[in-house]
Amino acid sequence: MLKKFVFLIFLLSLPTFIYAQNQGYKLGAQVESRGSRYGAYYDYSDPEAINIKVNVWGFVRYPGKYMIPDQTSAAELLSFAGGPSDDSDLDELRIFRINKNNREVMILFNYNDLMWSDNLDSKYRKVPKIEPGDVLIVPGSPRLYFRDWFGIGLSIFSALTQLTILILTLTK
Numbered sequence: 515m516l517k518k519f520v521f522l523i524f525l526l527s528l529p530t531f532i533y534a535q536n537q538g539y540k541l542g543a544q545v546e547s548r549g550s551r552y553g554a555y556y557d558y559s560d561p562e563a564i565n566i567k568v569n570v571w572g573f574v575r576y577p578g579k580y581m582i583p584d585q586t587s588a589a590e591l592l593s594f595a596g597g598p599s600d601d602s603d604l605d606e607l608r609i610f611r612i613n614k615n616n617r618e619v620m621i622l623f624n625y626n627d628l629m630w631s632d633n634l635d636s637k638y639r640k641v642p643k644i645e646p647g648d649v650l651i652v653p654g655s656p657r658l659y660f661r662d663w664f665g666i667g668l669s670i671f672s673a674l675t676q677l678t679i680l681i682l683t684l685t686k
Contacts, residue, residue: 554578558594566646570595573602573654587641588623591650598625602654609642610649 556578559565564584568591571577575596582591588609598604604625611619621642644650658666 555581556594557581559583566644568644568647569649570652571649572652573599574652575599582644584646586644588644588650589625589641591644592625592652595650595652598652599654601657602652604652606653608651608653609644610651611645612647 554577556576557580559581560583565581566584566586568580568582569578570580570591574592577595580591580594582594586594588607592598592607607623607625609621609623611621613619623642
């Protein structure tokens, strides 16, 4: 018992230079290194430029509030948000904006035309510029794949089988 106590005192009295905290190391990942400071707030601002706050909602990987440089396009903002999810509908991306007259304006654009069509004229390839306070909405709907349909079907089949066994057991 005395040996354990002396060993514990020895460990506690070791010089402080061997601990990681005193060497200037930070344990764990820093929040600022991931681009966000708080939940659903992402800071991609440029310290040497004018920055604006916008929102991204819908079927993207990281929806939330973004601090971005002023000259950011909607395509770049979609990239900052982690890109569209598998369930997104890229035919009708929407930007909601409040004009100087306090009227809400909706700007529709088709991202699939920008990505996959080679024969579009350059005048139709314009991606809207993002302004302060804009809300980019990526619409979509959850899609069910084969494994999802198989799981649903198997659950229904299992429930029906159990119900049949229960009825057969009660009638005997």
